[in-house]
Amino acid sequence: MSPASHPNGEVTLPCSTGHGNGHHGAAVPATSAAKLRREQRADGPACVLAVGTANPANCIPQDEFADWYFRVTKSDHLTDLKEKMKKTCEQVQVKKRYFQVTDELLSAHPELLDPSLPSIDARLQAVASALPELAAAAAAKAIAEWDRPASDITHLVVSTSSGAQIPGIDVRVASLLGLRPAVRRTMIYFQGCTGAAAALRVAKDAAENSRGARVLAVCADVLSTMAFHSPADDDDGEGAVAHAIFGDGAGAVVVGADPDALAGEERHVFEMVSASQATIPGTERLVTGDFGSAGLGYNLAPMEVPVLVAGNIEKVLAGAVAPLAGIVEEGTGWNSLFWVVHPGSPMILKSYEKVLGLEPGKLAASRTVLGEYGNMIGPTVIFVLDEVLRRRRKEGEDGGEGCEWGLLVGLGPGFTAEALPLAAKNLARESAAGVLPTLALSYN
Template sequence: MSHSAILRSLQTIVPDTELRQDEVRDVFAAQPDLGRLAQRIVTASFNGSGIDTRYTVLDELSLISDAESPQFYDRASGALLSPATKVRNEIYVREAWKLYVDAARRSLESDPDITAADITHVITVSCTGFYAPGPDYEIVRALGLADSVQRYHLGFMGCYASVPALRAASQFCAADPDAVVLVVSVELCTLHLRSSEDPDMIVATSLFADGAAAGLVTARKFVSAVPGFALDRFHTGIIPEGKKDMAWMIGDEGFEMILSTAVPQLIGDHIFDALRPLYADRAELATAFDDGTIGEQIAHWAIHPGGRSILDRVEERLGLSEQQLGPARKVLRQYGNMSSATVLFVLRRILEQEGARDGDRVAAMAFGPGLTAEAALLTVVAPT
């Protein structure tokens, strides 16, 4: 394409209920059905998570709520409950659309030029609930978009899904120079948390949180100079050895995350193979990638913080600085792992709080079931 599509007006939101990691740890560790080993794993997982706070749509989990008919946490007994998948999904239906509409509205309202009438496509992203007519429909009706807006939903892909959503948006813009694509990710991961003795489930419980993000993607030229990211190039890599180590299944008591302790090692072992094609057509980047100086060529790294150990391994293998992984670590510490929405939180932080300058290169990367690594090469657009 002659001009890269630009991601602009990126906005992020979280629900009102804040979870303090140490308080949630104590509740999970105190469950009477846990054996001593599981209690130790809970303590270690929560303490080593790199998270201070998370957010949830479940008021019950605030630990101060006195719900008359608790579904997830009975404060009186201190017991964590395990509702059926149908109950969890009904809460998703009730709560998710508000975040979809709110995030989408904020993105539109923050843009000085783009209005509802300009939107040609809507892409919604989520892996934590289902319903139809879905969030894409809700956004069109609530924001007054044209009924003819093309709607797409990327569902159940896991933590990496916002990257293919941005790729699809850029492809729409390549096909139609007048396209303006609204991309919205909403994940309510806490709906699927529950007490367990399974180490993988315990790790997931210590990490996942709720959040939403939205942005506008277009190659159109507007009057105002708006900061954002040029979407230059995308690549999908697969680490087949990790298929069994990261998965997302539907069970009778919620969706079930498989997130084994082998994932950071697998990512570290294969990250060069997964990323090399992204830089293949740019000689200076390809050379830097192979000689270990890629961190000097690419200023900012929007790595999905799937967990602290994943960030540690990426930093070590790619020879990145502590500062380059700072945005991902700060998002993890403040918000936890919000699945597909998280990398958009990291990108927003890079643009607004990390001193990004016009022309700076950005590498974005997210990991999910498969084991799939989705990567993107971006350029900061920061008009002065």
């Protein structure tokens, strides 16, 4: 239905918000509709208000992993492959990892070990049982740090690349946390290592377009449950890389705009000034995952991805910060920022450092998370965000760097980069607030 024009020139919009009595309601002046839209939106950019993380209980030191893996898969006879995995475990610079897969789960479901047997039902059932609790554990920590009731959460965004159920795990997470029945839920599936960054981008939009909204963004992955199996005799090395670096975990962030309006009740640590996504053409089949009867199979392209990062990351990030003139300072370049980077692997981190000319220590938080947890797929960048916050609180608001601006970056299937420029809370509000849009970048 088109707007109606009145003889006096006033334009009205049709209103269909009747009360079920057959009436369509009165016409609303266009000026009133515009005012309503303005009133419904926040005044400033979304902010990170609190962060929480969680891991499964099963923790395996990296120097014990190969022995454990070949024992539980009954593959100790593959001595050459075991030695290859041990070397890989040393090279990926990981100290320990956490897994949803346990000896007990493998004993109860031996079909998980044999890639020739159908095991997808058992895997999905295990994920449906464990993933909501893991996600809720991280979310509960974020809510506790936020220090407001869970019932104050208005929106819930949940991202995962593990399992698929209807309804999604967001329903169970909301129930476990005691969120209101009216909480507005959004599920995001199969974004891989960009899962958390995508959830934060959606949370930012929700917070800025709904005045007073408090959005809980959660990302949880248990790749071990979906992809764990015995080694193949003809493993070309990619399987060893995957089993040597990936772990399980969950991260959560409370996001809200205009926290100053609630002075004394909330602490905001970073302003989420803008958000961007860029997909590099022709890379759709480079990093992939496919569900089959034996679970999740994936192609990681471990050698190609660092090269792809080196050849494209600077252009992608330049596009992400283009609307924010001046945050990359002349002379110091990318070193003028603090970095919240998803640590896909040591080679990927080295690609960042080489191409962007980053000083030693700029990616220290990412390396710490990789060492302590491995690559947990989507949630990993939230762990890095938590580590950056911990360091800033310990060393002062400048985190020992004097950086007021930073970049949160995730790289994943597609091949896609998600980037969120962040402003530290001690940055002058007139510099960070305003009308900076959420960007959808095309990559040429």
